[in-house]
Amino acid sequence: MKHYRLIAVTLLSLSACSKDYSPAPQASGEQIFAAACAECHKPANNGSLYQLKPEHANLAYISEKIGKGSWLMPAFNRLSADDLLKISTYALEHSEITEK
Ligand code: HEC
Numbered sequence: 331m332k333h334y335r336l337i338a339v340t341l342l343s344l345s346a347c348s349k350d351y352s353p354a355p356q357a358s359g360e361q362i363f364a365a366a367c368a369e370c371h372k373p374a375n376n377g378s379l380y381q382l383k384p385e386h387a388n389l390a391y392i393s394e395k396i397g398k399g400s401w402l403m404p405a406f407n408r409l410s411a412d413d414l415l416k417i418s419t420y421a422l423e424h425s426e427i428t429e430k
Contacts, residue, residue: 349404353413359420362413366406367421380425387427393418 353362363371363379371379386392393414399405409417 348399349406350408351406352408352410357413357416359416362417363420366417370403373424374426376426378424378426380421381428382422382425384427387422387425389415389418389422392421396421 349366351366353365357365373379374381382392395403396406396418397409397414398407406414406417
């Protein structure tokens with residue numbers, strides 16, 4: 331039973347190569363996170379959302395990741411520059427930096 335669920339989740343994420351999502355006007359970073367990111371990104375026990383390598387702990391890297399995605403993460407290419415900045419800042423502020 332568990333097995334089938336895993337397959338379904340895998341198919342879902344593979345088909346999600348880009349997202350048309352665009353937030354309500356004036357949405358905060360936290361609201362964008364809840365609507366667009368929380369389905370995949372759960373907080374760790376200490377509350378942090380991401381563990382970033384030192385070289386990735388900057389807005390340029392994070393906003394590029396969100397805008398372009400990866401083979402596992404959908405690209406949010408409909409976000410305005412303003413929303414992209416808000417969600418990237420929120421992600422960075424809720425990240426911990428790994429030693430290496
Ligand atoms: C369909 C699932 C999914 C959604 C939705 C999603 N992500 Fe991701 N994200 C992933 C996966 C899987 C990884 C780890 C693999 C990778 O880096 O591609 C990841 C990695 C990341 C990283 C870490 C980058 C790094 O190199 O360490 C950040 C930051 C991130 N996501 C931010 C976001 C934000 C912000 C949103 C919402 C706008 C979002 N993600 C939505 C699946 C998702």
